[in-house]
Amino acid sequence: MTHDRLDYDGEGLSEAQVEGRSPLEVARDWVDAAVARQAERGDVPEPLAISIASVDADGAPNVRTVLMRFFDERGPGFVTALTSAKGRELRAHPAVAAALTWPSMFRAIRFRGTAVQVGRDEVEAYFDSRPYGSRISAWTSRQSEPIASRAALEEAYERYAAQWPDGGRADDVPVPDFWGGFRIVPDEVEFWGGRRSRLHDRIVFSRTGSGSLADVDAWRVWRRQP
Secondary structure, X not given: OOOOOOOOOOXXXXXXXXXXXXXXXXXXXXXXXXXXXXHHHOOOOOOOEEEEEEEOOOOXXXXXXXXXXXXXXXXXXXXXXXXXXXXXHHHHOOEEEEEEEEHHHOEEEEEEEEEEEOOHHHHXXXXXXXXXXXXXXXXXXXXXXXXXXXXXXXXXXXXXXXXXXXXXXXXOOOOOOOEEEEEEEEEEEEEEEOOHHHOOEEEEEEEOOOOOOOOHHHEEEEEOOO
């Protein structure tokens, strides 16, 4: 397989740019920049797409991409069916890794830590904010399970839509009892900035205390070789 070689011409990241700052502050700046760039240029589709890696019962890795729906001093989070492969795996083996990647900006953020379930109040508040169709699809899809055909999936959607018609209210569709979310409590956050000649910048925040992502004193900053 051949392709045109691209020399990464990113801005990179220096120690001076993160000095005295928390990993949350730096990460929010990068996330905000990705969202803004998508709005301005349209070359960062789904800027909140985050890849989640877990392990199954045999210790084999599993990775998939979802959308980051929570991000505060506690860590990034996402929603899912708790009965899905990732839901089962993270509840059994909460060690987790995740990555936000923006190729057009030559930037990525990596998280490594522990997955904890999001509180039911947060899950319900987020569910009620979803568009009607997304709330119905949460009931429709038994994530990760086999299904006979696309037609069978669409038939299930129509059945649930008939059960809970769209009345324009947040409570038109109840929250499934099998639906929830996870937040990643990081022990390490790495900021990757692509640079020319593959001399990329990798600035790492490693946990040294029990503080949150917003606590500057809970983290040690160091540089990882590219």
